[in-house]
Amino acid sequence: MFTPITGRSVIVTGGSKGIGRGIAEVFLNAGAQVLIAGRDQTALDAAAQALARTGGQVSTLQVEVSDPAACHRMAQVAVERHGSIDVLCANAGIFPTVRLTDMTPHDLETVMATNFKGTVYAVQACLAPLEKSGHGRIVVTSSITGPLTGFPGWSHYGASKAAQLGFIRTAAMELARSKITINAILPGNIRTEGLDDLGQDYLDQMAATVPQGRLGEVADLGNAALFFATDEAGYITGQSLVIDGGQVLPESLMALQEI
Ligand code: NAP
Numbered sequence: 001m002f003t004p005i006t007g008r009s010v011i012v013t014g015g016s017k018g019i020g021r022g023i024a025e026v027f028l029n030a031g032a033q034v035l036i037a038g039r040d041q042t043a044l045d046a047a048a049q050a051l052a053r054t055g056g057q058v059s060t061l062q063v064e065v066s067d068p069a070a071c072h073r074m075a076q077v078a079v080e081r082h083g084s085i086d087v088l089c090a091n092a093g094i095f096p097t098v099r100l101t102d103m104t105p106h107d108l109e110t111v112m113a114t115n116f117k118g119t120v121y122a123v124q125a126c127l128a129p130l131e132k133s134g135h136g137r138i139v140v141t142s143s144i145t146g147p148l149t150g151f152p153g154w155s156h157y158g159a160s161k162a163a164q165l166g167f168i169r170t171a172a173m174e175l176a177r178s179k180i181t182i183n184a185i186l187p188g189n190i191r192t193e194g195l196d197d198l199g200q201d202y203l204d205q206m207a208a209t210v211p212q213g214r215l216g217e218v219a220d221l222g223n224a225a226l227f228f229a230t231d232e233a234g235y236i237t238g239q240s241l242v243i244d245g246g247q248v249l250p251e252s253l254m255a256l257q258e259i
């Protein structure tokens with residue numbers, strides 16, 4: 001049995017859609033106060049309205065994570081609204097595709113600015129309140145793509161997701177004496193609104209590549225993030241948890257067909 005996290009202050013960047021929204025829902029169901037951040041206010045409002053059905057305390061803030069000043073404002077607003085910050089879920093990310101031969105410096109910069117630098121800026125902005133809480137938790141959403149696997153068109157994306165893991169290992173050491181842990185969740189193929197738009201045939205094909213025979217649900221990620229946020233996970237830091245239904249395990253197509 002884990003100690004309840006009722007009343008804890010949680011920020012979820014990229015909380016208006018997909019995995020971030022799922023993480024927010026899990027934390028709200030656990031009784032936390034959650035601030036969801038993203039660029040599009042309309043999407044934030046729609047998510048907040050849906051999340052309010054949990055009965056939990058949810059609010060929104062427009063934030064561009066690649067802007068360090070905006071991240072600092074996010075931390076300030078969370079402290080104003082909740083009195084503290086106990087958990088930061090640095091989840092905001094983009095995944096445009098472009099082959100290496102066509103990739104422009106702008107393509108590379110945009111992906112690194114959002115996925116990697118945006119993670120660092122959000123973490124830096126929340127450090128003082130996280131330390132003050134005495135049990136600060138940071139959960140970074142990385143990916144299997146980059147750290148463990150590749151996919152044509154995603155060399156820049158994969159690099160940004162691997163960079164997050166390089167970052168957390170040293171950050172974990174620097175933050176250890178402040179009693180802040182920092183860990184990463186690595187999703188496989190997760191069913192989000194964006195994926196649903198690609199149609200049932202596409203979803204079925206993707207599910208067939210997963211040993212468990214299904215795509216991940218956003219709650220699968222939320223539950224993993226919640227675990228890292230518990231008091232009981234306080235001795236785990238600098239680590240990565242793959243949440244993929246076994247997707248990275250088959251060593252060949254033949255291995256998958258043998259299941
Ligand atoms: P999504 O549904 O597109 O949601 C992305 C979220 O991030 C949205 O709330 C978006 O809101 C926000 N966002 C994007 N750029 C931002 C920026 N510059 N500043 C602030 N917020 C920003 O994506 P998702 O699939 O849930 O992905 C979430 C995370 O999981 C990403 O880090 C992604 O790399 C990772 N991931 C996803 C999967 C998967 O299968 N879905 C697999 C592996 C890893 P706005 O657009 O309004 O800003």
